[in-house]
Amino acid sequence: MRKSILAGASGVALVLALSACATSANNSGGGASAPAAEESGTSPKLTDCTNKMKNDAPQVSVWGWYPNMATVVDNFNAGHTDVQICWNNVGQGQDEYTKVQTAISAKKGLPDVVMLEADHLSSYSIQDALVDLVPYGANDVKPSFSEGAWKDVSSGDKVYAIPVDGGPMGLIYRTDVFKKYDVTPPKTWAEFADSAAKVKAAGGPLFGDLGSNVPAAFMALQIQKGAVPFGYDPANPQALTVKLNDQASKDVLNYWADLSNKGLVGKQDQFTTDYISGVVGGKYATYTSAAWAPGYLTGAGVGKGDSKGVWAVAPLPQWDEANPVSVNWGGSAFAVTTQATDKKLAAVVAKGIYADPASLEDGWKKQVIFPLNKSVLDSTEFAENKTDFFSGQQANKEVYLPAEGAYKGVVYAPITTYYYAQFQAELAKINSGKVTGDQAADELQANIVKYAESQGFKVTQ
Amino acid sequence: MAHATAVDVTSPDSTTRPRAGRGRRGLNERKRSRTGLLFVLPFAVVFLAFLVAPLLYAFYLSLYSKGLATGVVFAGLKNYTTAFTDPQFLKGVWFVVRFALVLIPVQMFVSLALALVLDGLTTRFSRFARLMIFLPYAIPAVIGALMWGFLYSPTFGPMQQIADLVGAQAPFLLDPDHVFGGLMNVVTWQWAGYYMIIIFAALRGIDASVYEAARIDGASSWQIAFRVKVPMISSALLLILVFALIGTLQFFTEPQALRLVSNGTITPDFTPNIYAFSQAFAYANFNYASAISFSLGIVVFIAVYVFLFLTRKRGSIS
Helix, strand or coil: CHHHHHHHHHHHHHHHHHHHHCCCCCCCCCCCCCCCCCCCCCCCCCCCCCCCCCCCCCEEEEECCCCCHHHHHHHHHHCCCCCEEEEECCCCCHHHHHHHHHHHHHCCCCCCEEEECHHHHHHHHCCCCECCCHHHCHHHHHHHCCHHHHHHHEECCEECCEEEECCEEEEEEEHHHHHHCCCCCCCEHHHHHHHHHHHHHCCCCECEECCCCCHHHHHHHHHHHCCCCEEECCCCCCEEEECCCCHHHHHHHHHHHHHHHCCCEECCCCCCHHHHHHHHCCCECEEEEECCHHHHHHHCCCCCHHHCCCEEEEECCECCCCCCCCCECCCEEEEEECCCCCHHHHHHHHHHCCCCHHHHHHHHHCCCCCECCHHHHCCHHHHHCCECCCCCECHHHHHHHHHHHHCCCCCCCCCHHHHHHHHHHHHHHHHCCCCCHHHHHHHHHHHHHHHHHHCCCEEEC | CHHHHHHHHHHHHHHHHHHCCHHHHHHHHHHHHHHHHHHHHHHHHHHHHHHHHHHHHHHHHHCEEEECCCEEEECCCHHHHHHCCCHHHHHHHHHHHHHHHHHHHHHHHHHHHHHHHHHHCCCHHHHHHHHHHHHHHHCCHHHHHHHHHHHCCCCCCHHHHHHHHCCCCCCCCCCCCCHHHHHHHHHHHHHHHHHHHHHHHHHHCCCHHHHHHHHHCCCCHHHHHHHHHHHHCHHHHHHHHHHHHHHHHCCCHHHHHHHHHCCCCCCCCCCHHHHHHHHHHHCCCHHHHHHHHHHHHHHHHHHHHHHHHHCCCCCCCC
């Protein structure tokens, strides 16, 4: 166990160090920085690709962070004589968004196609950085995706990205801890709190975690209770509705604040070395997370050695068992940037990069994604699959497929980065006992409204 | 020895110079100043291109304001008035001011004490100790901060392992109650060795006969240290004070590197520099970020200038 912790620690340290170094920008990145394309529509030759091309066809540059990206890119390139992908991984999450935002502001440096999470699309489309893909045939692939998945990448009648994977949420838990303390997977949040108290009273581990660095997950949990944080329609780009302190949002924050203050859940930021080592070491009985979590946990060393064969997943606890609500955390999509030299060719890549059966199968079989393509979602093989991480549990059939099927989609505001940063600060204050859930929600509302107004939005509260 | 040769070389020149005719002397001097300019040129180019031009550009940017929904508009000095009424910016400023007030004396005391001890030692150990104390400075600040992130770790850091022996929970030095001290420790560790070397070099420059004279007058080692050594190196102390002041007001690297492991304690507005960074690269607000950076630059410049002005007599820097 010690070995795996150290391995994890050095791994994360390495990642941190690398991401610190990774600021050396990708200067070939944007087609826009290169000379204009010729009439034939060929994109200029790019030089800093991580992968090898299969032929001399015109190239499209892509930023993507997905762990099995190399396989996916090779699959795509092998199947295309009209276009080749030049792929580069510039980091994930805030690392990538910082680079994307800087390239947008600089008006050069973006790749032709970029992998983004759905909650950031409107932040970039409002800055005219993303291409509406409808004229480039986005609706041709619309039937491949569920309504919720498509809504997440659309704004009004515009479509800004092609979905790749989703993050329907469930409750991942440790069977060994549940068995030892005689609890069953909670069906409601009330049961969740009761079980947490019961396990703690018996001297057991923390039941879950209120990580301040996962505001997107807590926003999803608020939406589950009925909150509608933002209203936004790009047809009327200056109007923004902000409702971050409605009763549902406050209830969810108060609920977690209570668990945190009673010491029933941890206060550790997630995805850190400390958190992962805690997960491996049995410090947390549950992990409220999305369908992509097993892949990331496995990659970080969870589910091996001591923590092998102890994981299972149950549907996300509900507020009202009679009216279950499914929510989504994360997931990704491929967008074409307005800096792309050849937008048509870039759209071919965005639509096709994750559409071939080999790539999709590689993704879900290795548990690194929960694909949104219906060709997989509707297949018996996917539904019946016995997930390795969950010791052969049919996780897709039992938890994730129903969750994905019931997901309705969310409207995200074009100020996601700022909103998440402020939300994170409030979650940290809750964890340190400085504010109640009510106060956090009110502060957040006031802060975001003020910011949105300073950005020129007409805010409806 | 070196002094003597320097005098020998220059003295003939100074004696021959007045003998030269008036016109010739002017020509010579013009030629000389032109040659001088040539030597300054490479520096001037770099200075203008990488300092003055970016400053002007930042100032230009700071006069505009950009809204996601409105685009870029001319704002005059509005960004500056916004900055000085922005609670997030002021919170960061207040933090670095408090931090500087505690950190600088601590750092100076530690580095001065180390230098005085090492100056007093004559064993081989002193050379080794000097290297070891200087070593942290040789480690890039980011790497150092990452290492501290590990040392502070509440799960597997050595502090927790020691606490585990008695079944206790070690304090997490990056939580809101401890982050002040936790960062102070990191920064002192990083810089004290560097300042120590500066002071030590100044101490080595003192003529040993001064100590001998003091000893003959009956001064103890303590008296020599505080009444002879410290006053004689006051210009070095002033220098590191200025370094520390500038560095602390621009506090960025360590908190930025530790942000990821601080469980949200280190916020995007933690120090003015981090706030400017977040405004520019996370929130796409380069205009406001420029105003913040510019304000910070002015404050640092004024603080250092006033400070040097007030201390101009005591130190040799003037």
